[in-house]
Structure formats: C-alpha cells, structure tokens
Amino acid sequence: MTDSPAPMRSPSRPAHRRFRFQFRTSRAWLPAQVAGLRRGPPLLPMLTSSPVAFITGAGRRIGAAIARTLAAAGYRLVLHCNDSRKEAEALVDELGGPGRAEVLQGDLTDAAFCALAISQAVECFGRLDLLVNNASRYTRLPLIDTSLDEFQRLFFLNCFAPIELMREFAALGTPGCIVNLLDARIAKIDHKAAAYHLAKQTLAEATRMAALAWAKQRLRVNGVAPGLVRPAEGVPLSRMAHLLPFVPLGIRTPEEQVASAVRFLAENDVVTGEILYLDGGLHLADASIGEKQ
Numbered sequence: 001m002t003d004s005p006a007p008m009r010s011p012s013r014p015a016h017r018r019f020r021f022q023f024r025t026s027r028a029w030l031p032a033q034v035a036g037l038r039r040g041p042p043l044l045p046m047l048t049s050s051p052v053a054f055i056t057g058a059g060r061r062i063g064a065a066i067a068r069t070l071a072a073a074g075y076r077l078v079l080h081c082n083d084s085r086k087e088a089e090a091l092v093d094e095l096g097g098p099g100r101a102e103v104l105q106g107d108l109t110d111a112a113f114c115a116l117a118i119s120q121a122v123e124c125f126g127r128l129d130l131l132v133n134n135a136s137r138y139t140r141l142p143l144i145d146t147s148l149d150e151f152q153r154l155f156f157l158n159c160f161a162p163i164e165l166m167r168e169f170a171a172l173g174t175p176g177c178i179v180n181l182l183d184a185r186i187a188k189i190d191h192k193a194a195a196y197h198l199a200k201q202t203l204a205e206a207t208r209m210a211a212l213a214w215a216k217q218r219l220r221v222n223g224v225a226p227g228l229v230r231p232a233e234g235v236p237l238s239r240m241a242h243l244l245p246f247v248p249l250g251i252r253t254p255e256e257q258v259a260s261a262v263r264f265l266a267e268n269d270v271v272t273g274e275i276l277y278l279d280g281g282l283h284l285a286d287a288s289i290g291e292k293q
C-alpha cells in the first residue's frame with residue numbers, strides 16, 4: 001500500500017495517445033501503486049469530485065451514445081476502442097478533449113489486456129466509478145456450424161472479458177457500479193446465433209452473481225438488455241423493419257434509450273442484480289425474433 005499520488009500525465013504528450021496496450025507477461029513493469037491494485041484498498045487519490053466511467057467499445061454506435069449521455073451527466077470518460085481509434089479520438093474532442101475523456105485501446109480477446117485494462121483506466125483520472133461492458137461481436141451461426149474456435153472467441157469477448165473487467169474492478173475494493181450490455185434475446189432461445197446467445201446468457205448470470213458477491217463493498221452490478229437497436233455496421237435501419245412485427249410495441253429501441261438506462265442504473269444507489277429490458281416488450285413475446293409463431 002502507498003499514499004503516493006497518482007502518476008501525472010506528461011504535458012508534452014496528448015493523453016489519448018498514451019495507452020496503446022503493450023503485451024507484458026507480468027505486472028512487474030507497472031508502477032508499484034498500480035501493480036498493487038489487485039489486493040489493496042484504493043491506492044490512487046481522488047483527483048476531483050466528478051465521477052469516472054470506463055466504457056468498452058465506445059468509439060461508435062451504442063457505446064458512443066452511452067459516452068455522450070454520461071458526459072452530459074458530468075462523467076469523465078475512459079473510452080475503450082479496438083479498431084475505431086480515429087472515431088474514439090474524435091469523440092474525445094467532441095466531449096471536451098483530454099481531461100474530460102481519454103482513449104484506451106486494446107483487444108479484449110487478449111487476456112493480458114483484459115487483466116490490465118482496469119488499472120490502466122484508473123491511471124487515466126485516478127479513480128473509477130462506473131464500468132460499462134459494451135464491446136461485443138455478433139455472429140449468426142447455429143450450434144451445428146459453430147466451431148470450437150468460434151465458440152472460444154465469442155465467449156471470450158462477450159463473456160470472459162467482461163467478467164475479467166468486473167473482477168478487476170471489484171479488486172479495487174471501492175464502491176461503484178457496473179453495467180453489462182446484454183441482449184433481449186437472452187429471454188428466449190436464439191439457436192441461430194448460438195455462441196453469441198450462450199455467451200450473453202452466461203454474462204447475465206454472472207451479472208446477478210457479481211451483484212450478490214460484491215454488494216458488501218457497495219459495488220452494484222446490473223445489466224441492460226436491448227432489443228432491436230441497430231443492424232450491423234453499414235446496414236440501413238430500414239432493414240430492421242421486417243422484424244418490428246415481433247416487437248409487442250412495434251418499435252425499435254433508440255440507442256439514446258439504452259444510454260439513458262445505463263445512466264439510470266449508474267445513478268440509482270439501490271438497484272443491483274437487475275436486468276433491464278429495453279426492447280418494446282420483445283422478451284415477453286411468444287416467439288423468438290424472426291421465428292414463426
């Protein structure tokens with residue numbers, strides 16, 4: 001343990017260029033106060049009173065919408081990206097520049113990055129109040145056509161990486177909040193996207209488990225389960241129209257509604273272990289989406 005102050009950013013180097021992940025096999029290269037985070041109480045002092053959120057996959061789409069909403073609510077942000085570095089840097093500028101937001105880049109299928117991502121996020125502003133596990137990949141493959149490799153990749157990104165980030169957050173020993181991005185389809189069986197579906201279902205169970213496990217340290221863990229928000233990158237929204245009849249309210253979920261639900265869960269001190277469906281009632285419908293009734 002140490003009371004030494006947080007490492008300061010070098011003024012000559014833009015903050016959002018500092019966190020390109022470098023593979024290391026041990027924690028020995030980290031500053032002592034960061035390397036020691038796993039066991040001790042918070043080691044880095046609060047720099048200001050405004051809270052800090054770390055959002056994975058924040059460069060574009062739903063992750064970027066969550067970032068805008070949290071920034072408007074007064075959060076400082078650590079915006080994680082993998083390939084979307086330019087978009088993440090543009091978002092930093094949009095949200096007020098370094099000091100308001102910083103970029104942390106890395107591949108969440110790399111176990112070494114996952115193990116260090118939280119301590120690197122803490123290093124950005126000296127504290128962490130909210131983790132949003134948003135990064136994900138969707139593949140539409142039935143069980144029979146999903147190779148073991150694909151299962152491992154999908155499970156790692158959609159389930160094991162969020163769990164590892166949650167564990168690292170819990171190891172800080174501080175109160176806070178975690179919101180996991182799930183999917184309304186977990187309420188049914190989506191056999192056409194087997195690995196994605198099973199990974200999100202497991203993450204939903206892990207959300208409840210973590211909520212119970214870490215309640216005593218006032219670390220709350222919740223999930224949001226969106227329905228139809230956006231089709232894959234490059235596909236027009238109109239291509240979702242044929243799926244709307246499966247949604248009881250008959251409407252798509254705007255990404256701003258997902259973002260405002262994340263904010264609600266972050267701000268409400270008594271909610272933990274909850275999974276909030278943002279899906280126009282899709283999880284209540286008789287048939288799985290795209291399946292004939």
Ligand SMILES: NC(=O)c1ccc[n+]([C@@H]2O[C@H](COP(=O)([O-])OP(=O)(O)OC[C@H]3O[C@@H](n4cnc5c(N)ncnc54)[C@H](OP(=O)(O)O)[C@@H]3O)[C@@H](O)[C@H]2O)c1
Pocket residue numbers: 056057058059060061062063080081082083084085106107108109133134135136137138157181182183184225226227228229230231
């Ligand atoms: N879209 C929907 O309609 C919908 C519906 C239900 C649930 N959801 C859930 O909502 C969340 C956001 O959805 P979305 O459609 O906005 O997600 P998305 O665009 O498919 O993916 C979000 C981000 O995940 C990051 N990512 C992918 N592979 C990665 C890797 N190996 N390492 C690190 N990051 C990686 C990507 O970051 P880079 O671009 O930087 O590589 C990407 O921008 C997801 O968890 C999804 O399951 C979405």
